Amino acid sequence: MNEEIQVGGHISRQFDQELEDVRARVMKMGGMVEAQLDKALTALREGDAAAVADVEKADDIINAMEMQIDEECTQILARRHPAASDLRLVIATSKSVRDLERIGDEAQRVGHLIEHAFENDIKRKYYKGLISLAEQVKELLQSTLDTYARMETRSAVRNIRRDQAIDEEYSRVLLKLVDRMKSDPDRILDALDVMWAARSLERIGDHCINICENVIYLVEGEDVRHIEADSIKDQLS
Amino acid sequence: MTEQITEATPMKDTTRSLREARLKKRHAAEKRFQWYGRLSIAFGIACVLFLFYDIISKGHGAFFQTYINMEIEFDGEKLGLTPDSSEEEIRAASFNSFFKKTLREKYPAAETRREKSQLYAVFTSDMPLILRDMVIADPSIIGTKQTVSMIADDDTDVYVKHALGTDSDISRMGDFQRSIVDDLHQRGMIEKKFNAIFFSNSDSREPELAGIRGAITGSFLTLMVTLLMSFPIAVATAIYLEEFAPTNKFTDFIEVNINNLAAVPSVIFGLLGLAVFINFFGMPRSVPMVGGFVLTLMTLPTIIISSRASIKAVPPSIREAAMGMGASKVQTVIHHVLPLAMPGMLTGTIIGMAQALGETAPLLMIGMVAFIVDVPGSVTDPATVLPVQIFLWSDSPERAFVEKTSAAIMVLLTFLIIMNSTAVWLRKRLERRW
Amino acid sequence: MNTAQKTNPEAAVEIPGKYQTVGHPLLDDPKMTVRSTSVFYAEKQAIFDVDLDIGKNEVISMIGPSGCGKSTFLRCLNRMNDTIDICRVEGDLRLDDEDIYSKKIDVVELRARVGMVFQKPNPFPKSIYENVAYGARIHGLTDNKVQLDELVEKSLVRCGLWNEVKDRLEEPATGLSGGQQQRLCIARAIAVGPEVILMDEPCSALDPIATATVEELIHELSENFTIAIVTHSMQQAARVSQRTAYFHLGKLIEVNETSQVFTNPEHKLTEEYITGRIG
Numbered sequence: 001m002n003e004e005i006q007v008g009g010h011i012s013r014q015f016d017q018e019l020e021d022v023r024a025r026v027m028k029m030g031g032m033v034e035a036q037l038d039k040a041l042t043a044l045r046e047g048d049a050a051a052v053a054d055v056e057k058a059d060d061i062i063n064a065m066e067m068q069i070d071e072e073c074t075q076i077l078a079r080r081h082p083a084a085s086d087l088r089l090v091i092a093t094s095k096s097v098r099d100l101e102r103i104g105d106e107a108q109r110v111g112h113l114i115e116h117a118f119e120n121d122i123k124r125k126y127y128k129g130l131i132s133l134a135e136q137v138k139e140l141l142q143s144t145l146d147t148y149a150r151m152e153t154r155s156a157v158r159n160i161r162r163d164q165a166i167d168e169e170y171s172r173v174l175l176k177l178v179d180r181m182k183s184d185p186d187r188i189l190d191a192l193d194v195m196w197a198a199r200s201l202e203r204i205g206d207h208c209i210n211i212c213e214n215v216i217y218l219v220e221g222e223d224v225r226h227i228e229a230d231s232i233k234d235q236l237s
Numbered sequence: 238m239t240e241q242i243t244e245a246t247p248m249k250d251t252t253r254s255l256r257e258a259r260l261k262k263r264h265a266a267e268k269r270f271q272w273y274g275r276l277s278i279a280f281g282i283a284c285v286l287f288l289f290y291d292i293i294s295k296g297h298g299a300f301f302q303t304y305i306n307m308e309i310e311f312d313g314e315k316l317g318l319t320p321d322s323s324e325e326e327i328r329a330a331s332f333n334s335f336f337k338k339t340l341r342e343k344y345p346a347a348e349t350r351r352e353k354s355q356l357y358a359v360f361t362s363d364m365p366l367i368l369r370d371m372v373i374a375d376p377s378i379i380g381t382k383q384t385v386s387m388i389a390d391d392d393t394d395v396y397v398k399h400a401l402g403t404d405s406d407i408s409r410m411g412d413f414q415r416s417i418v419d420d421l422h423q424r425g426m427i428e429k430k431f432n433a434i435f436f437s438n439s440d441s442r443e444p445e446l447a448g449i450r451g452a453i454t455g456s457f458l459t460l461m462v463t464l465l466m467s468f469p470i471a472v473a474t475a476i477y478l479e480e481f482a483p484t485n486k487f488t489d490f491i492e493v494n495i496n497n498l499a500a501v502p503s504v505i506f507g508l509l510g511l512a513v514f515i516n517f518f519g520m521p522r523s524v525p526m527v528g529g530f531v532l533t534l535m536t537l538p539t540i541i542i543s544s545r546a547s548i549k550a551v552p553p554s555i556r557e558a559a560m561g562m563g564a565s566k567v568q569t570v571i572h573h574v575l576p577l578a579m580p581g582m583l584t585g586t587i588i589g590m591a592q593a594l595g596e597t598a599p600l601l602m603i604g605m606v607a608f609i610v611d612v613p614g615s616v617t618d619p620a621t622v623l624p625v626q627i628f629l630w631s632d633s634p635e636r637a638f639v640e641k642t643s644a645a646i647m648v649l650l651t652f653l654i655i656m657n658s659t660a661v662w663l664r665k666r667l668e669r670r671w
Numbered sequence: 672m673n674t675a676q677k678t679n680p681e682a683a684v685e686i687p688g689k690y691q692t693v694g695h696p697l698l699d700d701p702k703m704t705v706r707s708t709s710v711f712y713a714e715k716q717a718i719f720d721v722d723l724d725i726g727k728n729e730v731i732s733m734i735g736p737s738g739c740g741k742s743t744f745l746r747c748l749n750r751m752n753d754t755i756d757i758c759r760v761e762g763d764l765r766l767d768d769e770d771i772y773s774k775k776i777d778v779v780e781l782r783a784r785v786g787m788v789f790q791k792p793n794p795f796p797k798s799i800y801e802n803v804a805y806g807a808r809i810h811g812l813t814d815n816k817v818q819l820d821e822l823v824e825k826s827l828v829r830c831g832l833w834n835e836v837k838d839r840l841e842e843p844a845t846g847l848s849g850g851q852q853q854r855l856c857i858a859r860a861i862a863v864g865p866e867v868i869l870m871d872e873p874c875s876a877l878d879p880i881a882t883a884t885v886e887e888l889i890h891e892l893s894e895n896f897t898i899a900i901v902t903h904s905m906q907q908a909a910r911v912s913q914r915t916a917y918f919h920l921g922k923l924i925e926v927n928e929t930s931q932v933f934t935n936p937e938h939k940l941t942e943e944y945i946t947g948r949i950g
């Protein structure tokens with residue numbers, strides 16, 4: 001029934017404005033997080049650490065935004081006593097912001113690792129697998145932000161499915177890296193950098209899934225955490 | 238856009254100046270209105286003060302009566318009595334001639350028949366009877382000298398009160414009579430005392446013997462009948478109409494008629510009483526019972542209307558509370574509504590009673606205007622009431638009755654004021670906040 | 672025209688024939704059952720064909736915009752609507768499977784079994800003691816003064832008012848504070864031993880602290896009584912009740928567990944009302 005969540009339309013137009021503000025800020029924060037990941041991806045593609053030079057600064061801004069959005073959510077809870085979809089919107093937003101911040105952290109870490117690896121003159125073959133993983137993760141993140149913006153269950157479920165592919169890709173990258181470590185023990189440290197980066201990318205995927213689950217909770221009022229991706233559909237119907 | 242903004246500032250200024258100009262007018266109008274109110278109140282107070290001044294200045298004299306202290310020898314020979322004489326013998330004795338003889342002895346100057354009668358007329362014509370009653374009360378005074386405080390005739394009274402020592406010809410006294418009064422005055426025998434007669438006697442042809450006791454008793458009995466009839470009927474009607482009656486055209490019709498009845502001239506109720514109670518039911522004329530019935534008809538609408546208003550003023554929350562507890566409709570009304578409405582009902586009743594107390598016209602219609610000397614003992618004895626007494630006296634030619642009229646008005650007003658202040662006090666006292 | 676695109680809240684419930692109440696209006700072992708109940712004020716219909724069960728010892732709250740009929744509905748449950756001449760109730764209302772509108776039921780007895788607390792605290796302008804004792808007196812619940820004293824004390828203790836008023840039982844009840852007055856009204860209602868207590872916006876005239884005390888009392892009473900409460904405060908409904916019924920224009924739109932209604936209502940109208948989009 002609640003296929004579409006309405007944010008506006010309150011008798012109090014100020015309340016509409018406050019909710020809209022929070023959402024807009026979340027979208028902006030999402031954009032910044034996406035840019036962080038994009039920088040890492042660019043660095044990987046171009047084999048040049050220049051792109052990830054200012055991840056540090058951006059992360060500070062993202063952290064500040066998380067705190068600000070959280071504060072706004074607290075204010076809305078305290079002053080508006082939201083109920084039903086409004087309540088779910090605030091709760092879901094508050095949780096999603098936390099995930100976004102984590103994604104930002106992970107993206108920053110990926111940046112650092114890439115920087116470190118490039119300083120050690122890592123060979124492209126080591127991190128080649130990482131590029132496609134990063135691309136998939138970036139697509140997932142984009143799609144997740146879209147899902148949040150449109151508050152849509154269907155794409156959320158699709159995203160959760162997509163994470164399985166990312167997990168598989170991650171396993172493949174790991175296996176390859178283990179092979180390399182075995183064959184070239186001198187470069188184990190490089191391999192470890194790449195492994196950590198892959199791990200972070202995989203974590204970003206997980207955080208995206210959390211956000212999608214939050215969106216499903218927001219739209220459907222159902223908590224779909226800790227449920228197998230395939231059975232979510234059944235749960236919702 | 239910019240034009241609007243530049244225009245907005247001067248606009249503000251003009252509206253402000255317009256508003257200020259208007260404000261002065263408004264203040265002036267308010268002041269003026271307050272003054273209209275003050276003037277009306279001042280006019281009202283002036284009228285009341287004038288009324289009171291007029292009545293009190295005319296009527297205060299009636300509360301005092303002129304007495305002549307004279308030594309009278311109850312000579313057994315003249316009376317033909319001894320201290321042992323029985324009551325019948327005393328009654329048979331001619332006190333009239335004894336009294337006249339005594340007076341003639343005191344004032345031998347009265348020679349002509351005219352002068353003699355003027356001499357007797359100094360005193361009230363009932364004087365021989367009063368002397369007889371004294372002797373009956375105490376036969377031992379026969380053969381002794383007693384100083385008797387004798388009631389002066391109304392003409393003497395008026396002369397003593399208003400014309401003594403002046404040349405004004407205010408009383409109807411002859412010259413001889415006047416000289417006697419002057420003489421009595423010089424000898425210090427004339428005394429003004431509180432007029433107990435006014436309160437203890439009923440109506441009389443003689444102003445100096447006329448009192449309001451009969452009228453007050455008549456009023457009291459009439460009001461009792463009115464109260465006993467109208468209060469239960471009015472309260473029952475009000476409760477039924479407010480609490481139980483369905484709202485339909487019939488009850489609307491009744492309501493309209495009750496309000497109309499309150500506006501019907503009271504004399505109509507008198508005619509109704511005459512037609513129904515006296516002609517149809519054959520009740521006696523001039524009795525407080527019929528008067529009470531007529532006044533009941535007249536006060537019913539007043540009490541019903543005020544009772545309904547006070548029942549309406551009981552907040553519905555109290556009724557809901559009682560009903561919600563499982564009280565029945567009657568229990569709700571008796572336990573909760575009635576106690577809360579009672580002060581208002583009583584106030585309305587007292588005001589209705591005060592109205593009834595002052596009513597004359599309907600009572601004239603049922604014959605309560607008769608000249609009645611006896612104090613009524615029950616509601617079926619012929620009686621008159623205070624306002625009717627005032628009406629009767631105001632019509633009498635004797636100058637002394639003018640005084641009595643005003644005095645009776647003062648008594649009536651006193652009762653009305655007491656009743657109305659009781660109403661106010663009751664309201665203040667019993668009115669509970671909820 | 673964009674009106675065509677907008678969802679019309681009334682159109683949503685005006686299903687031809689009987690409209691459907693969403694959620695779970697019916698229960699297995701109810702205290703009161705209401706079936707196909709409609710209420711009319713003269714020609715105007717105020718309640719449309721309501722089916723609802725009220726469970727044993729539950730607190731059910733009724734919410735909805737002003738004029739939605741929730742108070743009217745509440746007053747059907749102890750026939751307080753009887754006092755309004757033009758009001759007509761149709762349908763089947765039962766208390767413990769007894770038809771409360773049947774001729775056999777004495778309305779006085781019914782109101783002793785289904786007590787009521789009103790919006791404005793309305794103690795009788797009598798002493799505190801008399802207020803509580805009144806019901807026992809008219810229903811003849813006690814034989815002597817000692818029993819009556821006990822009953823008054825017990826009722827006041829249950830409402831947490833005893834310690835506050837025990838030294839001034841003979842003082843007028845109108846001298847109490849608003850919250851105390853309302854608790855006194857509840858004590859008065861429970862003194863006659865009702866099975867169900869109806870509360871018609873019991874806290875709307877009270878300050879937040881007094882409201883909290885009354886809400887706490889409602890919670891305690893729910894152990895022994897079935898309570899139906901009408902409230903304008905959605906937060907209050909959320910706080911005190913186990914189930915919530917949402918009324919809209921005389922129709923019972925949704926009945927569900929309170930926890931669900933306030934996080935994820937089933938019906939769009941409920942959603943709009945509790946999120947402050949209609950009202």
